[in-house]
Each structure stands twice: as structure tokens, then as C-alpha cells.
Amino acid sequence: MTSTYRAWTLVKRAEGLPSSDLFELRDFESVPLADGEVRVRNEWLTVGPAMRVRMAAETRGYLPPYGLGDPIPGWAVGEVIESRSADFKPGDRAMHQFGMRDYGQGPASAFEKLPASGASEHYLNAMGSTGFVAYYGLFEIAKAKAGETLFVSAAAGAVGSTAVQIGKAIGLRIVGSAGGSAKGERLKEIGAEAVIDYKTPGSLEEKLAAAAPQGIDIYLDNVGGEHLDAALASANPNARFAISGMIGSYNQERASDTMHHLNRIVTQRITIQGYLPYADRADLLDAFREQMSAWIANGTVRPWQEIRDRLESVPQAIEDLFTGGFSGKPLIRLNPEGARP
Known part of the structure; x- marks a missing residue:
């Protein structure tokens, strides 16, 4: 296991457009896996508009504000590298909300197993x-x-x-x-x-x-x-x-x-x-994914995304998101040399 992981934190509240100086990349100590937990090496992250609401000091949406100095949560996909759950084994693909960091860890119930083949980053975009x-x-x-x-x-x-x-x-x-x-x-x-x-x-x-x-x-x-x-x-x-x-x-x-x-x-x-x-109809997710998978396979839907590389690019990606600097879905590839295409 890794002894530390790097994660982006919010160090001050946003006023107006969010800027890169609101964030700080910090090292955190990893803890041993408890029974039923999973650790994932993150390969793809994404940023989205709802993040701005959580940068405020008070609750302005359906999710609580980010804690200052805490690892920022966010959607991510990656590879299971360690598991103490019967539901996952090393090498499995998984999606979760322990993003904005290079490794995610938590109870297996917080991770969704993804197909072994295909572009897993689509689950942060058209398939997600x-x-x-x-x-x-x-x-x-x-x-x-x-x-x-x-x-x-x-x-x-x-x-x-x-x-x-x-x-x-x-x-x-x-x-x-x-x-x-x-x-x-x-x-x-x-x-x-x-x-x-x-x-x-x-x-x-x-x-x-x-x-x-x-x-x-x-x-x-x-x-x-x-x-x-x-x-x-x-x-x-x-x-x-x-x-x-x-x-x-x-x-x-x-x-x-x-x-x-x-x-x-x-x-x-x-x-x-x-x-x-x-929140409203999660029961429709499987039917949606079946249809979207078919649309992607036959070219009806071509996931539109813009990729930035490495964990260090997160603050600039957030800033650019709110100033119209992206087309399609913002994706961050943590390991451009080794991440799956």
C-alpha cells in the first residue's frame, strides 16, 4: 500500500469566480484498509459546476460545503490495487467519489464496479x-x-x-x-x-x-x-x-x-x-446505460470531452470551467503515459 496520498484541499472560501489560489495540494497519511474497504489508484478525474456551490461557507444546495483543509471529494475512476471486500479484487475497474486525489479509499459500498473493457472515462461523461x-x-x-x-x-x-x-x-x-x-x-x-x-x-x-x-x-x-x-x-x-x-x-x-x-x-x-x-430515479440508471452504450457503439453519441493531464492541473481546470474555457466534459488524466486510452 502507499504510505501517503496527495489530495487537493480548499483553503479559503470562494467569492465570485473561483480561482486557483483557493486550493492547495497536500499530502495525507494513508491508513490500513479496514474490513470491507477498497483502495483505488485513480486514473481519471472530473470537475463540474456543482463544485462552486460547495465552495461557499453555507449550504446553498443539496450537498454540504467542503471542509477547509479536507480532501475535496469528486468523481473518479481507476484500478483497484488493494481490497478487503469480497466484491472487489485487485485489477477491477471502479468509479467513486474519492476524487481530486491520486488514491481513493473507502467502504466497498461507495465504489461501483465497471466493465473490464472499454473506455472507463466515459463513466465520468456520457455513461455517467x-x-x-x-x-x-x-x-x-x-x-x-x-x-x-x-x-x-x-x-x-x-x-x-x-x-x-x-x-x-x-x-x-x-x-x-x-x-x-x-x-x-x-x-x-x-x-x-x-x-x-x-x-x-x-x-x-x-x-x-x-x-x-x-x-x-x-x-x-x-x-x-x-x-x-x-x-x-x-x-x-x-x-x-x-x-x-x-x-x-x-x-x-x-x-x-x-x-x-x-x-x-x-x-x-x-x-x-x-x-x-x-436522487429522483436511480432505478432508471441501468436502462439509461444500456441505451447510451448502444448509442456510443454505433456512433450516434460521441462523448465530447477535453482532457487535461496530471493531478496538478485540477485548480486551473476548475477556474477555466467557470470562465468558458472548456468544450464538452472536463477530464483530468492522472497518468498520461500509462492511463488506459
């Missing part, structure tokens, strides 16, 4: 919570039907880019919002019929009205704020809004006053529902 959020929002919340118009905010992000590809697969007309022409061109390649560049001059409301002149039937929201207000303005009668995140407000102490079309919830009879699929 990212894909499940997109899938659940479209099928369970929006009840999407072929021929409808879908608007996706943060469409070049992890959830958004997966939703675009699922939407194309089931026959939706898709309008995506992203920042910059390069992201827009990539979105068109994976299925968006129209793309709004929210960074160019002009109001989002006018841009969406031009991109979807017949209105929108479904909105998959990852941003909130002005995007949500624009979607309300373009919503058709009985539109369904699936709210999976509001990254636009995560760095604010209070939401900005950007909502001008709330009355349309009534006049258009819009259904708006927030959701947490792992």
Missing part, C-alpha cells in the same frame, strides 16, 4: 451522471417527441453537448447556445440546426426568436438567468422546461434581476421542473 442528466431531462421531464424544437443552454458543455446528440437521435430540431464561433461550428457538426453565440452583441431574446421563429417546445437549462428568460419569451403553449443547473448564478450571492417574462409561465401553460436524476 452527465449523460444521465441529459437523458432524464429529455425523456422523463420533457417527454420529448420527434419534430419538436429543443433549446439547450450551455450546449457546448458536458450535459448540453450530450443533450444535443440525444435530441438529434430522436428527431428533435435543436437550437443551442454557446460562446464563440468554434463551439458553434462543433455544435452544428453534432446535430444542432441553429446556434446562438451569447458572446456577440445583441439580446438573447432576439437571437433565440430569430433561431427558432416557430418557438420552442422544450428547454434544457444549464444556465438560468437571461437564458431562462429568453426561453420563456419563445416558449410555445405547453412547453416543458427541464432545469438541470444554473451555472450563471453559482458565482453570485443573489440572482441578478434578469427575469422579465415570468408571466408567460401562466399564459403559455409552461411546465418547469428541476431535477436530480440520481
Whole structure:
């Protein structure tokens, strides 16, 4: 076993956009495995928008704040190197939330065994919570039907880019919002019929009205704020809004006053529902993975991800995530020379 492991810690609370100086890489002593525990050498990590909520001093979401100086939890996949559980043996692949560090250790119940073959990093992206959020929002919340118009905010992000590809697969007309022409061109390649560049001059409301002149039937929201207000303005009668995140407000102490079309919830009879699929319907995870595995195998879904190398890159990856520096899912490869492709 290793005598120590390295882990990223939060050393001060975030105010506004998170910056690299909020974090410190520290050494921690490893403890011997107890009965029923597993130790994993992490190979892939990921960062996500929900991390910003946990950097606050008070509870602002469904998970508690990070403890200052404690190893930061996060999703990771890797190889079991030691086990005192009958459920795992050395060499098994596993996914868990002892991330942001080079080794993860805990009770076997906190680890999910993954298939021995295939790209295990997909379980941090399209085969994991990212894909499940997109899938659940479209099928369970929006009840999407072929021929409808879908608007996706943060469409070049992890959830958004997966939703675009699922939407194309089931026959939706898709309008995506992203920042910059390069992201827009990539979105068109994976299925968006129209793309709004929210960074160019002009109001989002006018841009969406031009991109979807017949209105929108479904909105998959990852941003909130002005995007949500624009979607309300373009919503058709009985539109369904699936709210999976509001990254636009995560760095604010209070939401900005950007909502001008709330009355349309009534006049258009819009259904708006927030959701947490792992908490709401974890029983659907197997069916989702079976379908997503088939889509990946036949090329319908191509997991969109951007890879950074080594544990040391975590703080910059977090900073870049909140300033639009990523396309697709941010992944961190701990051992670029030896990690499985």
C-alpha cells in the first residue's frame, strides 16, 4: 500500500469566480484498509459546476460545503490495487467519489464496479451522471417527441453537448447556445440546426426568436438567468422546461434581476421542473446505460470531452470551467503515459 496520498484541499472560501489560489495540494497519511474497504489508484478525474456551490461557507444546495483543509471529494475512476471486500479484487475497474486525489479509499459500498473493457472515462461523461442528466431531462421531464424544437443552454458543455446528440437521435430540431464561433461550428457538426453565440452583441431574446421563429417546445437549462428568460419569451403553449443547473448564478450571492417574462409561465401553460436524476430515479440508471452504450457503439453519441493531464492541473481546470474555457466534459488524466486510452 502507499504510505501517503496527495489530495487537493480548499483553503479559503470562494467569492465570485473561483480561482486557483483557493486550493492547495497536500499530502495525507494513508491508513490500513479496514474490513470491507477498497483502495483505488485513480486514473481519471472530473470537475463540474456543482463544485462552486460547495465552495461557499453555507449550504446553498443539496450537498454540504467542503471542509477547509479536507480532501475535496469528486468523481473518479481507476484500478483497484488493494481490497478487503469480497466484491472487489485487485485489477477491477471502479468509479467513486474519492476524487481530486491520486488514491481513493473507502467502504466497498461507495465504489461501483465497471466493465473490464472499454473506455472507463466515459463513466465520468456520457455513461455517467452527465449523460444521465441529459437523458432524464429529455425523456422523463420533457417527454420529448420527434419534430419538436429543443433549446439547450450551455450546449457546448458536458450535459448540453450530450443533450444535443440525444435530441438529434430522436428527431428533435435543436437550437443551442454557446460562446464563440468554434463551439458553434462543433455544435452544428453534432446535430444542432441553429446556434446562438451569447458572446456577440445583441439580446438573447432576439437571437433565440430569430433561431427558432416557430418557438420552442422544450428547454434544457444549464444556465438560468437571461437564458431562462429568453426561453420563456419563445416558449410555445405547453412547453416543458427541464432545469438541470444554473451555472450563471453559482458565482453570485443573489440572482441578478434578469427575469422579465415570468408571466408567460401562466399564459403559455409552461411546465418547469428541476431535477436530480440520481436522487429522483436511480432505478432508471441501468436502462439509461444500456441505451447510451448502444448509442456510443454505433456512433450516434460521441462523448465530447477535453482532457487535461496530471493531478496538478485540477485548480486551473476548475477556474477555466467557470470562465468558458472548456468544450464538452472536463477530464483530468492522472497518468498520461500509462492511463488506459
